Structure formats: C-alpha cells, structure tokens
Amino acid sequence: MTAKVPTAGTATVLVASNRGPVSFATAADGSLVLRRGGGGLVSGLRPVARSGATVWVCAAMSDADRHAAAAAPDGHLHRAGHDTGGATVQMLTIEPATFHLAYNTIANSVLWFIHHHLFDTPNQPWFDRPFRREWQAYVTYNEVFANALAAAAAPRAAVVIQDYHLALVPGQLRQLRPDLRIGHFSHTPWAAPSYYRVLPDDVGRELLLGMLAADCVSFLSPRWADAFLLCCEALPRADGVRVDRATATVTAAGHRSRVSVHPLGIDGEALRARGHQADVEARLAGLRDLVGDRKLIVRVDRTELAKNIVRGLAAYRELLRIHPRWHGKVVHLAFAYPSRHDLPEYRDYMAAVRQLADEINEEFAASSWTPLILEVSDDYPRSLAAYRLADVLVVNPLRDGMNLVAKEVPVLSDRGCAIVLSRDAGAVDVLGADALVVNPYDVSATAAAMNAALAMDAGERLARTRRLAAAATAVPPQQWFADQIAELNSNAVDIGW
Amino acid sequence: MTAKVPTAGTATVLVASNRGPVSFATAADGSLVLRRGGGGLVSGLRPVARSGATVWVCAAMSDADRHAAAAAPDGHLHRAGHDTGGATVQMLTIEPATFHLAYNTIANSVLWFIHHHLFDTPNQPWFDRPFRREWQAYVTYNEVFANALAAAAAPRAAVVIQDYHLALVPGQLRQLRPDLRIGHFSHTPWAAPSYYRVLPDDVGRELLLGMLAADCVSFLSPRWADAFLLCCEALPRADGVRVDRATATVTAAGHRSRVSVHPLGIDGEALRARGHQADVEARLAGLRDLVGDRKLIVRVDRTELAKNIVRGLAAYRELLRIHPRWHGKVVHLAFAYPSRHDLPEYRDYMAAVRQLADEINEEFAASSWTPLILEVSDDYPRSLAAYRLADVLVVNPLRDGMNLVAKEVPVLSDRGCAIVLSRDAGAVDVLGADALVVNPYDVSATAAAMNAALAMDAGERLARTRRLAAAATAVPPQQWFADQIAELNSNAVDIGW
Numbered sequence: 005m006t007a008k009v010p011t012a013g014t015a016t017v018l019v020a021s022n023r024g025p026v027s028f029a030t031a032a033d034g035s036l037v038l039r040r041g042g043g044g045l046v047s048g049l050r051p052v053a054r055s056g057a058t059v060w061v062c063a064a065m066s067d068a069d070r071h072a073a074a075a076a077p078d079g080h081l082h083r084a085g086h087d088t089g090g091a092t093v094q095m096l097t098i099e100p101a102t103f104h105l106a107y108n109t110i111a112n113s114v115l116w117f118i119h120h121h122l123f124d125t126p127n128q129p130w131f132d133r134p135f136r137r138e139w140q141a142y143v144t145y146n147e148v149f150a151n152a153l154a155a156a157a158a159p160r161a162a163v164v165i166q167d168y169h170l171a172l173v174p175g176q177l178r179q180l181r182p183d184l185r186i187g188h189f190s191h192t193p194w195a196a197p198s199y200y201r202v203l204p205d206d207v208g209r210e211l212l213l214g215m216l217a218a219d220c221v222s223f224l225s226p227r228w229a230d231a232f233l234l235c236c237e238a239l240p241r242a243d244g245v246r247v248d249r250a251t252a253t254v255t256a257a258g259h260r261s262r263v264s265v266h267p268l269g270i271d272g273e274a275l276r277a278r279g280h281q282a283d284v285e286a287r288l289a290g291l292r293d294l295v296g297d298r299k300l301i302v303r304v305d306r307t308e309l310a311k312n313i314v315r316g317l318a319a320y321r322e323l324l325r326i327h328p329r330w331h332g333k334v335v336h337l338a339f340a341y342p343s344r345h346d347l348p349e350y351r352d353y354m355a356a357v358r359q360l361a362d363e364i365n366e367e368f369a370a371s372s373w374t375p376l377i378l379e380v381s382d383d384y385p386r387s388l389a390a391y392r393l394a395d396v397l398v399v400n401p402l403r404d405g406m407n408l409v410a411k412e413v414p415v416l417s418d419r420g421c422a423i424v425l426s427r428d429a430g431a432v433d434v435l436g437a438d439a440l441v442v443n444p445y446d447v448s449a450t451a452a453a454m455n456a457a458l459a460m461d462a463g464e465r466l467a468r469t470r471r472l473a474a475a476a477t478a479v480p481p482q483q484w485f486a487d488q489i490a491e492l493n494s495n496a497v498d499i500g501w
Numbered sequence: 502m503t504a505k506v507p508t509a510g511t512a513t514v515l516v517a518s519n520r521g522p523v524s525f526a527t528a529a530d531g532s533l534v535l536r537r538g539g540g541g542l543v544s545g546l547r548p549v550a551r552s553g554a555t556v557w558v559c560a561a562m563s564d565a566d567r568h569a570a571a572a573a574p575d576g577h578l579h580r581a582g583h584d585t586g587g588a589t590v591q592m593l594t595i596e597p598a599t600f601h602l603a604y605n606t607i608a609n610s611v612l613w614f615i616h617h618h619l620f621d622t623p624n625q626p627w628f629d630r631p632f633r634r635e636w637q638a639y640v641t642y643n644e645v646f647a648n649a650l651a652a653a654a655a656p657r658a659a660v661v662i663q664d665y666h667l668a669l670v671p672g673q674l675r676q677l678r679p680d681l682r683i684g685h686f687s688h689t690p691w692a693a694p695s696y697y698r699v700l701p702d703d704v705g706r707e708l709l710l711g712m713l714a715a716d717c718v719s720f721l722s723p724r725w726a727d728a729f730l731l732c733c734e735a736l737p738r739a740d741g742v743r744v745d746r747a748t749a750t751v752t753a754a755g756h757r758s759r760v761s762v763h764p765l766g767i768d769g770e771a772l773r774a775r776g777h778q779a780d781v782e783a784r785l786a787g788l789r790d791l792v793g794d795r796k797l798i799v800r801v802d803r804t805e806l807a808k809n810i811v812r813g814l815a816a817y818r819e820l821l822r823i824h825p826r827w828h829g830k831v832v833h834l835a836f837a838y839p840s841r842h843d844l845p846e847y848r849d850y851m852a853a854v855r856q857l858a859d860e861i862n863e864e865f866a867a868s869s870w871t872p873l874i875l876e877v878s879d880d881y882p883r884s885l886a887a888y889r890l891a892d893v894l895v896v897n898p899l900r901d902g903m904n905l906v907a908k909e910v911p912v913l914s915d916r917g918c919a920i921v922l923s924r925d926a927g928a929v930d931v932l933g934a935d936a937l938v939v940n941p942y943d944v945s946a947t948a949a950a951m952n953a954a955l956a957m958d959a960g961e962r963l964a965r966t967r968r969l970a971a972a973a974t975a976v977p978p979q980q981w982f983a984d985q986i987a988e989l990n991s992n993a994v995d996i997g998w
Contacts, residue, residue, distance in 0.1 A: 121622055121695070122622060122623055123621075123622075124620075124621035124622075124623075124624075125618055125619060125620075125621075125899060126619055126621075126806035126807070126809075126811075126846070126850065126899065127621075127811070127850075127853070129942060130812060130815065130942070130944050131940075131942055131943045131944055131945060131946075132815060132819055132944040132945055132948075133819055133822070133823070133945055135945070136945065196693060196694075196695035196696075197693075198618070198693035198695060198696065199693075199695065201940070202940075202942045203942075204940060204942075204943045204945070204946065205940055205943070205946075309623035310623070312623075314623075314624070315627060318627060318629060322629055322630055325630070326630070349623070353623065353624075356624070402622060402623065443628075443698070443699075443701060443702055445626060445627070445628055445699045445700075445701075446628045446701045446702070447627050447628055447629040448628060448629055448630055448632070448633065448701070449628075449701065449702075451629075
C-alpha cells in the first residue's frame with residue numbers, strides 16, 4: 005500500500021458524516037445564526053462527542069453553512085471550528101455543483117433508493133453517460149472528507165465514518181493514512197444482493213471495496229449485516245475477496261474487516277426529561293382537548309417513500325370500513341413532515357398522502373368527529389406530546405435501518421401504547437416480541453393489527469410497553485458509540501495489525 | 502391425505518396451461534374460426550403432444566373460446582375436444598369475472614410482477630380487502646383446472662402443470678388424485694426471497710406449498726431453482742418444510758419434491774425450415790432494400806415492462822452520441838409488439854417507447870438515413886427475416902425466464918449475428934460464453950456492448966454464432982418435454998412412492 009502520511013493532526017477520535025451536529029441559517033439582517041441539527045445520527049452521536057480530542061467532520065450543506073465555513077479558512081480546505089459540547093466541528097466547503105450531484109443525485113437518489121428497494125424498476129434507475137459525471141462528483145466529495153480526516157487525525161486515531169454518503173472514504177483514507185483505525189457505520193438497511201446488483205458492476209464493486217478498507221463495518225441489524233456479507237460474496241472472483249460467515253469477517257486486498265452489529269437505542273433519561281418540559285406539556289394539553297376520550301392512533305414520519313405513509317392511511321381506512329364500532333371512537337393523528345421536495349417522486353408522494361387523507365375524512369367524518377388529522381408542519385414538542393398520549397403507534401416502513409420513533413414512544417408513553425411495527429424496520433429485532441408485527445405491503449394485515457392494538461387490554465398494553473421501553477433503552481447512544489470505539493481498538497489487536 | 506378418487510379418465514399424459522395451443526376468433530359472419538396459438542410455451546410443447554393419450558387442458562380466454570367450448574358440453578365442465586397433432590385440447594369455461602380477476606389481476610398484475618421484480622414499490626402493490634376477493638378468484642380458477650385434470654387422468658398418469666397461473670393446482674390435484682405423478686414447470690424467473698416476501702404471508706405460503714405438492718418442481722435456469730429453494734427455506738418453521746440443498750429436494754407435509762432445471766432450447770431443423778419459407782424470403786428482400794449496406798441492429802419483444810425496451814433504445818442513443826462514426830452506417834430495427842394494453846403501466850410504457858424512438862430520430866436522422874425504425878404491428882415472418890439479416894441482436898430484459906429470441910437468432914442468422922444479452926435472462930446460462938453480457942440497468946454498458954458487437958470481426962462473429970446455435974439447440978422442445986416425463990417416472994421410483 006503506497007501511503008503519503010501527512011503531518012499528523014491531534015484528534016484521537018474522529019467522526020465523519022454528511023450532516024453535522026450544527027448548521028447555519030441566514031437571519032433577516034444577513035447575519036449567520038447557529039442551529040443545532042436534527043436526525044437520528046446526530047441524536048446518537050451528540051452525547052458522546054465531548055472530549056477535547058474529538059473532531060466531527062461534516063459538509064457545509066447550504067450557502068449559510070458555506071459562508072460560516074469560509075469565515076475560518078485554513079489551507080485548501082475551509083474550516084469553521086465550532087465547539088459543541090466538547091467536540092470540534094469541522095465543516096467542509098465543497099463546490100456546490102459537486103455537492104449537489106454527490107448528495108442529492110448519487111447518495112439520496114441512487115444509494116438511498118438501492119438500500120431501501122424503492123425504484124420503479126421498469127423506468128428507474130438509468131445508468132447512462134450523465135450518471136458517470138454524477139458518480140465522479142461522489143468520488144470527489146468522498147475525497148474531500150478523506151483528505152480532511154487524514155490531516156486532522158493523530159497517529160493511530162479512531163475514525164468512525166457514517167453512512168452511504170461516505171462509503172468510499174475508508175478506502176481513500178486507508179491509502180493516505182494506513183495507521184488509522186477506521187470504522188464505517190450504516191444507518192440505513194443494506195440492499196439484498198438481488199437489488200444491489202442493479203448498480204453498475206464497477207460502482208457496486210467500488211462501494212463494497214471502499215467500505216472493506218475499514219477495520220469494522222457496522223450495521224444496525226443482523227439482517228443488514230448479512231445482506232452486506234452476501235453482496236461481498238457476490239463480488240467477482242478476480243477481486244479475491246474472502247468472506248468468512250462464521251467469524252463475520254471479510255478479507256479484501258490482504259486486509260481483514262470485521263462486520264458487526266450495533267443496534268442504536270434510546271437515552272431514556274434524557275428523552276423523558278425532554279418529554280416533560282413545559283413546551284411539551286402545553287402541546288399535550290392541546291392534544292387532550294382535540295382527542296377527548298377517543299382512542300388515539302399516532303404516526304410520525306418524514307414524508308419519505310420508504311416510510312409507507314399511504315399504505316398506512318389505507319389501512320386506517322380499511323379499519324374504519326370493516327369495524328364501524330370505531331366510528332367516532334378513534335382519531336388518527338398523522339404527522340408527515342416534508343422531506344426531499346426537490347425530487348418529483350417525493351412531491352407526488354406528498355400529494356398522494358394528502359389526497360388519501362382527504363378521502364378518508366370525506367368518507368367517514370361526522371359533525372362531531374374528524375377521523376384523521378394530517379399535520380405536515382414540523383413541531384418536535386408536539387411530536388413528543390403525541391408520543392405520550394398515543395394509544396397506538398403505527399410504524400410501517402417498507403424498509404428502515406432502525407426507526408427510532410418506535411423506540412422512543414414506549415419510553416415516553418404515559419399510559420402504555422401498542423405498537424404496530426413493520427417487520428422490515430431494524431427496530432423489530434428488539435421490539436418484535438411485544439409489538440404487533442406486520443408485512444408493510446399488506447394493508448389488510450396492518451388494518452387487522454390496528455384493530456387488535458385498539459382492542460388490547462389496558463394491563464397487557466402497559467406490560468408490553470414496559471418491556472418495549474426496556475428493550476429500546478438497552479443500548480443508549482453513549483454505549484453504542486463507546487462499543488464501536490472499543491471494537492476498533494480490540495480489532496486492531498485481534499488481527500495482529 | 503383424504504382423497505376422493507373420481508372415476509379415472511383415460512389420458513396418460515396431461516398438460517395444463519392457461520393458454521392452450523389453439524384459440525378461436527369470431528369471423529365477420531359470426532362463425533368461429535380456429536387459430537393456432539403463439540408463445541414460447543406453445544412452441545415448446547406442440548411438437549411432443551402427439552400421442553392419442555395426451556390431453557391438453559387450457560382456459561377459454563375469449564368469448565369466441567367460450568362459445569367453442571360451450572358447443573361441446575360434458576357434465577359440469579364444458580369441453581371442446583380439438584385434435585391438434587394427436588393431442589386432445591380441453592378448453593375450460595370459467596366464469597368471465599372469475600377468469601378476469603384470476604388471470605389479469607392475480608396472475609399477470611401480481612405474480613408476474615413479483616417474479617420479474619417490476620413493482621414501483623413505494624406505490625404498488627396494495628394487498629387490501631379487494632385483493633382478497635381477487636385471490637379467491639385465483640383459488641377457484643385453479644380448482645377448475647384441478648377438477649378437470651382429476652377427471653381426465655388415467656391411474657398414475659403424468660400431469661405437467663405450467664406456470665404461475667396454476668401454482669395451486671398441484672396441491673389441489675394431489676388431494677383429489679394422490680395416485681398421479683405431478684410436475685410443475687415455471688417459464689418465468691422465480692422471485693428473490695427479498696422480493697417474494699412482498700406477498701401477504703399466507704398467499705406466499707399457499708403458493709409454495711401448492712407447488713411443493715408436485716413430485717417435480719422445475720425451472721428454466723438454476724438461478725430460478727435456487728431462488729425457489731431459498732423461498733422455501735424462508736417459510737415459517739411451523740410449516741415443517743425441510744429443504745435439502747445437496748439433493749435439491751424439499752419435504753413438505755410428508756411429501757418430497759425434487760426441484761430441477763430443464764432449459765428449453767430450439768428445434769433447429771423446424772425453425773430453419775420455417776425461416777426459409779416464401780413469406781420470410783419476401784420480407785427478407787424488403788428488409789435488404791430498407792437497410793442497404795448498413796449494419797442492422799435488431800430487437801424483437803412484446804412491449805412488456807420486463808423487456809426493458811426503453812433502456813435499450815437509450816443505449817442506442819448513447820452509442821450514436823459517443824460514436825459518431827456509426828452515423829449513417831447503422832439502422833436499428835426495433836419490433837415492439839403490443840401487449841397487455843388493459844394495464845395503464847403498459848400503455849404508459851408503450852408511449853415512452855414511442856417518444857424515445859421519435860427523439861432519437863429527431864436528434865440524428867438525415868435525409869438519407871433513418872437511424873431507428875420502430876415497428877409495433879406483429880408480423881412473424883418479418884421477425885424471422887430480421888433474425889436472418891441482423892448483424893447485432895439486443896436482448897436486454899430486466900429479468901426473463903429464458904428468452905427464446907436469443908436462442909432463435911443464432912440458429913437462423915445468415916451471416917453471423919453478435920448478441921448483446923442481459924445477464925438476467927435465463928438464456929445467459931448457455932449463451933453467456935459467446936454473447937456480450939450486460940447489466941440491463943446499465944445503459945452505458947449496453948451502449949458499449951452494442952459498439953463492440955458492431956465492430957466485431959466477421960470471422961469471430963460467425964464462429965460465435967455457430968457455437969451459440971449449437972448451445973441453443975442442445976435441448977430441443979421434444980427432448981425438454983420427454984426429460985420432464987422421464988424425471989416424473991424416475992422420481993416416483995427414487996423416493997419410494
């Protein structure tokens with residue numbers, strides 16, 4: 005391995021992710037305003053990134069981010085160091101056209117779709133000449149991360165690289181800094197081999213070999229780890245990749261990677277504290293007035309194709325059609341927060357959600373009863389209030405790396421909440437025993453599970469919720485991250501590296 | 502097993518398929534006109550169904566078919582015996598609404614889509630209450646076949662049941678007639694387990710258990726047989742199904758099935774005779790005038806989502822964009838015969854094919870050169886003429902049980918023809934070594950393969966074509982069918998039945 009080791013940095017633990025724990029907005033007066041970021045990844049990493057030697061490398065995602073990053077230039081990479089609970093955030097400025105192609109086109113419109121099995125295959129995807137330019141942008145964008153990490157890392161530092169946006173970084177970074185301990189963590193599912201092979205052969209191969217340059221390749225669920233191993237087994241023989249299922253290791257180019265599973269859970273104490281603050285209590289009072297003594301079915305999702313909102317609403321309609329005893333006795337509160345409205349598939353999907361919601365109310369609403377309330381504006385304290393009040397939670401994704409909502413609700417529920425849960429959410433691994441598990445394509449089965457959930461005895465519901473909460477908090481984010489770092493260190497010893 | 506054995510019939514070999522070897526049309530004067538059917542299945546079975554003891558059971562598919570069938574009533578099943586080369590055709594009259602739901606909705610809009618991985622998964626399929634009525638129609642339609650076969654079969658007769666339309670028939674027939682030797686043959690791919698599980702759990706299970714009641718469950722390619730075995734392994738433990746990969750057998754409900762592969766090939770002699778009849782020669786002269794001394798790229802497909810015509814045309818466009826040396830030197834003749842125009846997906850797809858074809862001609866056509874000729878009217882002798890004249894054949898399906906066109910062209914080619922072939926067509930098993938194999942989603946790779954095919958040395962092309970023709974005719978239909986019957990007989994001995 006030819007390596008040009010740059011002057012080593014000082015960080016001993018590095019995190020790399022596309023979206024960082026902070027972002028910027030431009031205020032009305034033109035000044036930059038610092039915001040905390042959102043999303044499962046940030047929630048997971050924030051509590052542990054407190055050491056002074058921790059650097060979090062992320063991308064500038066907006067013009068405001070780029071302006072903030074440019075305010076602290078440092079060599080060829082612009083950087084803005086912002087202290088967030090001890091971790092230094094280094095925000096990378098990437099040429100906007102390159103970033104757009106890498107992030108929107110390759111990461112979110114190709115790789116996300118591949119891992120969630122979302123393509124309308126007769127018509128999409130097309131891998132044609134324009135795709136090659138987009139793919140090159142993805143390679144470049146990954147290189148910017150690899151270069152920044154190589155410059156910032158102390159000798160033998162631990163680097164944990166997050167998600168499908170940065171799948172090539174382990175290989176690029178290994179070339180620059182063979183001394184580092186490198187982990188890659190996927191927060192998404194991993195595609196089944198029969199779906200992964202839709203990718204152009206060289207692209208599918210480069211992504212796998214890029215990740216296999218890490219010492220540890222980790223997933224949220226054993227099923228995603230298994231799918232990854234199967235994809236590695238399907239690599240051309242000429243690549244000389246050897247998969248050992250018994251030890252869950254893969255050897256590629258003389259380097260051995262461990263494939264492991266770290267199921268991210270909830271920090272119960274922090275969530276309960278947040279869920280009882282005044283803003284949540286105020287929303288809770290409002291929701292109680294709205295719902296009255298009716299049963300409350302809740303769902304909370306980004307309006308994301310994989311979240312399967314339309315079939316979930318259709319299941320509610322079938323519930324009301326088949327079981328008129330619930331008429332006037334139940335309210336379905338569906339939070340569907342806007343997402344990815346730059347993509348026509350997502351705009352069409354949002355329109356389909358709205359239309360079906362309207363149809364359901366037209367079919368069933370009475371003067372004193374609105375059966376379905378669709379909320380599309382994001383309001384985190386209101387979501388937490390709904391978590392506390394819900395009698396039934398519906399989490400029915402087609403495919404989901406984990407789904408943290410399914411883990412948060414049992415922790416916050418005031419009186420117990422029955423969970424209707426897709427078998428294809430990673431969360432089912434630990435919640436399956438006490439949730440009502442459904443095939444997400446089966447609208448009738450989902451309706452039947454909603455009915456069973458509504459009818460569940462209060463005692464059983466509470467007992468299940470307690471067990472669900474215990475399972476959901478088994479591996480809180482601090483532990484989850486510490487386990488990954490420990491594994492990186494032990495792996496280095498285990499394999500004589 | 503509780504069995505009510507009806508009075509045994511006299512047929513010793515029975516074939517069951519949705520579409521039979523004959524059909525009827527209504528002439529202008531109202532009389533019924535007999536037509537020979539088309540399609541790979543009919544081509545495959547026709548040459549061997551000549552014994553007096555062979556009965557072919559099929560569905561009446563149209564009003565004309567139903568009138569013909571009704572003209573020969575016999576008990577509760579109407580039958581029309583028509584002698585076709587020795588085989589008696591028994592056409593079953595099924596209540597039209599039931600037939601429509603079973604054939605168009607379940608078989609062609611659900612099961613075909615599942616096995617070819619064709620769904621726009623965020624939006625389709627939905628398994629809701631109407632689906633349950635459609636599924637019941639499929640069960641009933643299969644029962645009509647099972648009852649007819651049970652009545653017609655002699656003791657210990659061999660029954661070969663065709664395709665995804667009739668997946669429940671083996672189980673239903675085994676209940677009625679445990680003495681029979683039952684085979685099931687799939688002409689389609691079999692879905693990967695990750696795709697098969699989209700089906701409602703009970704439906705996926707009933708289809709598998711229905712097929713497993715056969716003594717032999719057969720496929721066109723080892724990959725489809727492997728996918729079937731994997732789906733069987735994924736059945737719930739409670740079903741007690743045991744899969745033995747080493748012997749390719751599956752034991753379910755105490756009954757053992759052999760899973761085997763019979764790759765249907767071409768009757769070379771018959772095809773060459775047909776391909777040199779006067780009607781073909783006349784079309785060939787016309788095509789020669791049209792093409793002149795240009796290279797000819799041909800594709801011949803039904804306009805079927807799985808055939809991937811749009812990406813194939815896009816690859817031709819990319820070829821012309823990247824390699825201007827072919828401008829004026831090549832003609833692409835694309836036969837896209839209408840199919841399933843009752844489904845909106847197919848109408849939209851046909852529109853997309855026409856639009857892209859127009860765009861290509863607008864971009865490249867010159868006064869003396871039309872780069873693309875799209876023909877949508879079905880003309881079998883013209884197709885055969887194109888087979889003979891083609892320099893390059895494009896067969897790029899997303900997924901295809903076999904694809905007989907890829908096997909027919911090398912047999913008929915006058916001067917050698919290079920084949921661009923999808924790796925996901927079953928035909929690649931025997932043609933892969935001498936075809937140019939492509940990932941069907943990769944438009945650029947397909948364009949590159951077209952370029953290599955056009956540039957291929959004439960000597961190499963002819964040598965490859967000869968090897969392709971030998972491979973394509975290795976298992977002609979007569980042999981293919983005889984092998985299945987022999988396997989049914991030997992299996993009965995092997996497993997002590």
